[in-house]
Amino acid sequence: MTVRVLVVDDHPVVRAGLRALLAGADDVEVLGEAATAAEAVQQASAFRPDVVLMDLRLGDGVEGVEATRRLLALDEPPRVLVLTTYDADTDINRAIAAGATGYLLKAGPPEELFQAVRAAARGRTTLSPEIASRLWSAAARRSGP
Known part of the structure; x- marks a missing residue:
């Protein structure tokens, strides 16, 4: 199964880098790229x-969170994987x-991105290890001893 991806980032160099990186995966196809929520x-x-x-953070002043809401309101919504x-x-x-x-954090290794894209396409949640650890710790603090 080929995973079809849209790259959304306000920095042209980042978009180009992600496009080039993802081109190295046989099962990933970058369909396009966008700089703004619109x-x-x-x-x-x-x-x-x-x-x-x-x-x-996007170029039109609309945050990625709001862009995510807009994308998920589409008739056939994609999975949205935050990369920041x-x-x-x-x-x-x-x-x-x-x-x-x-x-995911942009500082992560490329293989983490590939795995996350594939997992997202299957509807599975993926978090950077640092993010997962922080969420786990926060949940543990809330639940108490």
């Missing part, structure tokens, strides 16, 4: 990707609440 929704409607790689440098608890919680399938 472009992301338009392209997702036109191309119907399986997975959208979503940055949290931001690891604040509020960013993570807002992305998850918006319906993101996963949350």
Whole structure:
């Protein structure tokens, strides 16, 4: 199964780098790229990707969280996998609440990205190890001893 991906990031160099990186996976096809939430929704409607790689800060001032909500409101919504440098608890919680399938940090290794894209296409949640650890610790603190 080939996983069809749309890359959403406001930095052209990052989009180009992700496109080149993902081209190295035989089972991943990058359908397009977008710099803004509006472009992301338009392209997702036109191309119907399986997975959208979503940055949290976009060029049109609309955050990736809101873009995620808009994408998930489409008739045939893609899975949204957040790929960002931001690891604040509020960013993570807002992305998850918006319906993101996963949350990865850009500092992670390429293989982590490949695995997450494949998992997201199958509807499985994927988190960067650092993010998973923080969420686990926060849940443990909330539940008490």
